[in-house]
Amino acid sequence: MKPVRFKYQAPHTVDEAVKQLAEAGIDGKALAGGQSLVPMMNFRLARPAVLVDLNGVADLSGMAVHEDRVELGALTRHQAVADSERLRHALPLLAEAAGLIGHWGIRTRGTVGGSVVHADPSAEWPAVLTALSAELELVGPQGAHRVPAGEFVLGPLTTAIGMDEILTRIHIPRVPEARTAIEEVARRPGDFALAGAVVVSTSEDTRWTFFGLGGPPETVRLSADDARDEERVKRQLTERVAALDVTGDMHGGADWRRQVAVVVALRAWRRVAA
Amino acid sequence: MAEERVEITLAVNGHDERVTVEPRWLLSDVLRRECGLLGVHVGCEHGVCGACTVLLDGEPVRSCLMFAVQAVGHQLTTVEALGTADNLDPVQQAFWEAHGLQCGFCTPGMVLTARALLDRDPHPSEETIRETLAGNLCRCTGYQFIVDAVLLAAEKRAALAEGSA
Numbered sequence: 001m002k003p004v005r006f007k008y009q010a011p012h013t014v015d016e017a018v019k020q021l022a023e024a025g026i027d028g029k030a031l032a033g034g035q036s037l038v039p040m041m042n043f044r045l046a047r048p049a050v051l052v053d054l055n056g057v058a059d060l061s062g063m064a065v066h067e068d069r070v071e072l073g074a075l076t077r078h079q080a081v082a083d084s085e086r087l088r089h090a091l092p093l094l095a096e097a098a099g100l101i102g103h104w105g106i107r108t109r110g111t112v113g114g115s116v117v118h119a120d121p122s123a124e125w126p127a128v129l130t131a132l133s134a135e136l137e138l139v140g141p142q143g144a145h146r147v148p149a150g151e152f153v154l155g156p157l158t159t160a161i162g163m164d165e166i167l168t169r170i171h172i173p174r175v176p177e178a179r180t181a182i183e184e185v186a187r188r189p190g191d192f193a194l195a196g197a198v199v200v201s202t203s204e205d206t207r208w209t210f211f212g213l214g215g216p217p218e219t220v221r222l223s224a225d226d227a228r229d230e231e232r233v234k235r236q237l238t239e240r241v242a243a244l245d246v247t248g249d250m251h252g253g254a255d256w257r258r259q260v261a262v263v264v265a266l267r268a269w270r271r272v273a274a
Numbered sequence: 275m276a277e278e279r280v281e282i283t284l285a286v287n288g289h290d291e292r293v294t295v296e297p298r299w300l301l302s303d304v305l306r307r308e309c310g311l312l313g314v315h316v317g318c319e320h321g322v323c324g325a326c327t328v329l330l331d332g333e334p335v336r337s338c339l340m341f342a343v344q345a346v347g348h349q350l351t352t353v354e355a356l357g358t359a360d361n362l363d364p365v366q367q368a369f370w371e372a373h374g375l376q377c378g379f380c381t382p383g384m385v386l387t388a389r390a391l392l393d394r395d396p397h398p399s400e401e402t403i404r405e406t407l408a409g410n411l412c413r414c415t416g417y418q419f420i421v422d423a424v425l426l427a428a429e430k431r432a433a434l435a436e437g438s439a
Contacts, residue, residue, distance in 0.1 A: 008297030038339040039320035103409025105334040
């Protein structure tokens with residue numbers, strides 16, 4: 001299993017990368033950490049004629065913690081997020097989520113931006129960034145613009161990004177009073193989540209953002225009043241999850257996944273409610 | 275498309291290897307074919323089995339999920355750098371003594387991942403070892419002896435560190 005031949009480009013700046021992608025058009029593909037794209041290329045499911053390797057673009061890496069927000073370069077590796085003490089302090093959900101992704105040898109290469117743009121339904125980042133109301137900064141030939149994370153993923157492996165655009169930075173607001181947690185069920189630590197839930201709870205409401213259900217992240221919101229006791233939360237979550245569009249696969253049918261979704265949602269909720 | 279080849283220098287096991295590659299060649303293949311490092315075992319070629327694990331700047335990566343051209347400027351370590359038959363690395367010695375291998379196919383990836391783990395966390399718990407090695411598949415041992423080997427390796431390294439202090 002080897003990839004087909006491609007033209008390899010290694011730009012150093014965002015502008016160069018955008019230009020190369022624009023020139024390549026539909027035959028081009030941006031390479032970030034490669035933990036999903038390279039397997040697809042090895043299987044020849046993906047056969048880009050031009051591969052634009054973003055790993056040498058300095059502007060895409062680095063993280064910054066500000067008073068009101070955290071900024072992640074799109075090329076930040078999962079392991080760097082998991083290991084960052086500053087980030088763990090500023091936005092603990094990020095480090096917690098990063099530790100759930102793949103295995104160590106995957107996290108050292110895989111990137112936050114790559115995961116979001118790949119938009120695998122079982123990926124943690126699209127759900128986490130949706131739950132935290134993050135904004136994604138996209139740069140294309142027409143310049144930069146921002147898209148709310150919750151509007152970015154359109155379906156399985158499908159996002160709002162243009163063919164000639166790259167995701168450069170991720171802006172995540174800090175909500176110090178919010179309590180957060182993420183829980184998922186997978187066959188082994190590091191395997192694809194069969195269902196997962198991110199919870200963000202404030203004095204106003206509690207929101208669960210689900211992943212691993214087959215489509216884009218789905219958010220369920222309950223008012224603080226409705227999210228008081230476990231019986232009530234469980235009943236309402238069960239009803240709301242029953243209405244979600246869920247896809248089954250060989251690891252579990254749609255109804256089984258709905259049940260697991262409620263289980264992980266409750267586990268996460270117990271942690272923020274305690 | 276015409277075959278495009280580029281000349282690159284890879285820093286492997288402490289020395290520079292000058293190789294001519296196609297950009298599409300996987301790092302795993304280049305390490306084996308061009309550098310002769312047959313300790314890089316190629317199992318699944320899609321990042322699942324961990325047999326091709328090498329260290330990139332000291333951290334484990336799947337060499338089947340990188341192109342060799344991407345490794346330029348990084349320090350690569352393969353199992354060949356760890357020890358010799360007469361002078362095994364403590365991790366290798368521990369795998370031997372604890373029977374942490376049978377067929378040996380997964381072993382280079384296991385040993386390198388364990389080495390990187392112990393460099394980062396000299397006294398990992400059994401749970402940490404199990405979670406860390408979950409990214410490396412073994413179809414022979416049932417893992418118990420591999421976990422034992424890593425625990426033993428931690429002891430050996432601690433004893434060596436004490437001896438040299």
